[in-house]
Amino acid sequence: MASLLMFRHMTCILQQHLFVPRCRYIGQAAARINVDFEYESPLMKTEVPGPKSRELIKQLNTIQNADAVNFFCNYEKSRGNYLVDVDGNRMLDLYSQISSIPIGYNHPALIKILQQPNNLSSFINRPALGILPPENFTATLEESLLNIGPKGLKQVMTMSCGSCSNENAFKLIFMWYRKKERGHSSVTKEELDSCMINKFPGCPDYSILSFMGGFHGRTMGCLATTHSKAIHKLDIPTFDWPIAPFPKLKYPLDQFEKENQVEETHCLEQVEDLIVKYRKKKTTVVGIIVEPIQSEGGDNHASDDFFRKLRDIARKHGCAFLVDEVQTGGGATGKFWAHEHWGMDDPADVVTFSKKMMTGGFFHKDELRPDAPYRIFNTWLGEPSKNILLAEVLNVIKQEGLLHNAVCAGKVLLDGLQDLQTRYPHLLSRVRGRGTFCSFDTPDDATRSKLILQTRNKGVVIGGSGDKSIRFRPTLIFKEYHAHLFLNIFNDVLAEFK
Numbered sequence: 001m002a003s004l005l006m007f008r009h010m011t012c013i014l015q016q017h018l019f020v021p022r023c024r025y026i027g028q029a030a031a032r033i034n035v036d037f038e039y040e041s042p043l044m045k046t047e048v049p050g051p052k053s054r055e056l057i058k059q060l061n062t063i064q065n066a067d068a069v070n071f072f073c074n075y076e077k078s079r080g081n082y083l084v085d086v087d088g089n090r091m092l093d094l095y096s097q098i099s100s101i102p103i104g105y106n107h108p109a110l111i112k113i114l115q116q117p118n119n120l121s122s123f124i125n126r127p128a129l130g131i132l133p134p135e136n137f138t139a140t141l142e143e144s145l146l147n148i149g150p151k152g153l154k155q156v157m158t159m160s161c162g163s164c165s166n167e168n169a170f171k172l173i174f175m176w177y178r179k180k181e182r183g184h185s186s187v188t189k190e191e192l193d194s195c196m197i198n199k200f201p202g203c204p205d206y207s208i209l210s211f212m213g214g215f216h217g218r219t220m221g222c223l224a225t226t227h228s229k230a231i232h233k234l235d236i237p238t239f240d241w242p243i244a245p246f247p248k249l250k251y252p253l254d255q256f257e258k259e260n261q262v263e264e265t266h267c268l269e270q271v272e273d274l275i276v277k278y279r280k281k282k283t284t285v286v287g288i289i290v291e292p293i294q295s296e297g298g299d300n301h302a303s304d305d306f307f308r309k310l311r312d313i314a315r316k317h318g319c320a321f322l323v324d325e326v327q328t329g330g331g332a333t334g335k336f337w338a339h340e341h342w343g344m345d346d347p348a349d350v351v352t353f354s355k356k357m358m359t360g361g362f363f364h365k366d367e368l369r370p371d372a373p374y375r376i377f378n379t380w381l382g383e384p385s386k387n388i389l390l391a392e393v394l395n396v397i398k399q400e401g402l403l404h405n406a407v408c409a410g411k412v413l414l415d416g417l418q419d420l421q422t423r424y425p426h427l428l429s430r431v432r433g434r435g436t437f438c439s440f441d442t443p444d445d446a447t448r449s450k451l452i453l454q455t456r457n458k459g460v461v462i463g464g465s466g467d468k469s470i471r472f473r474p475t476l477i478f479k480e481y482h483a484h485l486f487l488n489i490f491n492d493v494l495a496e497f498k
C-alpha cells in the first residue's frame with residue numbers, strides 16, 4: 001500500500017512537472033505506454049547505490065575486486081525498460097546491461113517459453129553442442145539465427161560471448177587463408193611439428209587489421225585488435241598487427257559531408273598503405289575487422305560510403321572482411337544488422353554477434369567453412385536454451401514492429417538531444433546516432449561521471465563510452481513515450497547541473 005501511494009505520489013509529481021512549461025523545454029507530454037507488463041515511471045527511494053547495495057558491494061569486495069559494480073539489482077521485480085535495484089529504486093534503463101537486453105526485463109513472451117514443459121530439459125542440461133546436440137538443435141537454429149542471417153552468409157556457429165565469437169572468427173579466417181595459400185589440403189610434417197612450438201610455418205605470420213578506437217573483446221587475440229582504452233591492454237603481451245586510423249567525423253553528418261569525406265579518404269588510404277607495408281614485412285594482412293559504429297571507443301560513426309569502400313579494399317587485397325556486430329546487431333540502429341545501412345549485396349565475409357542476440361556466434365560464407373571437424377570447437381559452443389529464447393525474441397521483434405520502433409523512438413531521442421545541445425552547449429556536443437543507438441560528448445570525463453550519477457539519482461540509467469561520451473543503449477521496446485520521459489528528466493538534470 002505504502003509503495004502504491006508512493007508510486008501515485010511520484011506519478012503525480014512527474015505529471016505536474018510535465019505540464020509546467022517554465023521548466024520544460026522539450027514540452028512533450030509522455031503518452032501512456034501500451035506495454036501492460038511495464039511500470040509507468042521511475043520511482044526513487046534512495047540515492048544509488050543505496051544502503052543495501054553498498055553493503056552487498058562491500059561483501060562481494062572481500063572475495064573479488066567489486067569496484068566496477070554500480071549497484072545490485074532485483075531482477076524479479078525489473079520489468080520492461082525498468083531496472084529495479086535491491087533498495088527498491090526503479091530506474092528507466094537506457095543502457096540495458098551494456099546493450100544486451102533485447103526486449104526488456106521479464107518479457108511475458110519469454111516467461112511463457114520458459115514455462116513450456118517441452119523446453120525444460122534445454123534449460124537444465126547444458127550440452128557439449130559440437131559432439132552431442134539435442135534433436136531440435138538444427139531446427140532451432142533455423143528458426144532463430146538462420147532467419148536473420150546477413151546476406152550471403154549461410155553458415156553459422158554459436159559461441160558463448162562476443163570475445164569468443166571474434167576469437168574464433170579470426171581463427172576461421174587464418175585457416176581459410178592458409179588453405180588458399182597452400183592450394184591443397186595436405187599439410188607437411190614440418191608444419192605439424194613447428195606449430196607445436198609456436199613457430200613458422202605451422203604458425204604463419206598472419207595478421208588482422210583493426211582500427212584505432214575499435215573494441216573487439218579482451219581475450220588475447222581480440223585484444224590485439226582492441227584499441228579503445230589503455231587500461232584494457234596494459235601488461236598484456238600482444239601481436240604486432242596493423243592499426244589504421246578510424247575517421248574522426250564532425251556531427252551532424254549531413255552538415256559536414258565534404259569535410260568528413262576528406263577525413264574518410266585519408267583513413268582509407270592508410271588502410272591500403274598498412275596492408276602493403278605489412279606484406280613487405282612478411283606479416284600478411286588476411287582479414288580486416290571493423291564495427292559499423294565504434295561503440296566502446298566513443299560512438300564513432302563513419303559514412304555508409306566509407307564502409308563500402310573499405311569492403312572493396314578488403315576484396316581487392318584478398319582479405320576477409322569481418323564485421324563485428326556484437327553491439328550494433330539485433331535492431332537498435334533501425335535495421336537488424338547495422339551493416340544493412342550500407343546497402344551492399346556482399347557486405348561481409350564474416351559477421352560476429354552476441355549481446356542482444358542472447359547467444360554469441362558468427363555467420364560466414366561457405367568458402368570459409370572449416371575443412372575438418374574440431375578445428376573450430378570448444379566445450380559448449382553456445383547454449384541451446386538461448387537459441388530457443390532468441391527464436392521468441394525474433395517473433396516479438398517481428399510482431400511488434402520493433403525495428404520500425406527503433407527508428408521512431410530513436411528520432412524522438414536524437415531530436416530531443418539536439419534540442420538540449422542548443423540549450424546546454426557547455427554540457428552537450430557532437431550529438432549523433434542511428435535509431436536508438438545515440439550518444440553525445442560531454443566536456444570531460446569528470447563532468448560525464450557527474451552527469452551519469454545525477455541522472456541515475458533521478459531514475460534513469462545511462463552509460464559512458466570513449467573518453468567523454470555518453471551513450472544510449474535502450475532495449476528494442478523503448479518507445480517514443482520513454483524517450484519523452486527521459487528527455488524531460490534529463491532536461492531537469494541539465495538545468496540543475498552544478
Ligand code: PSZ
Binds near residue numbers: 161162166326355
Ligand atoms: O569492458 C568491457 O569488457 C566491455 S563493455 C562493453 C563491451 C565490453 N562490449 C563487448 C564487445 C563489443 O562491444 C564489440 C563491438 N565486440 C566484441 C565485444 C566483446 O564481447 P564480450 O564482452 O561478450 O566478450
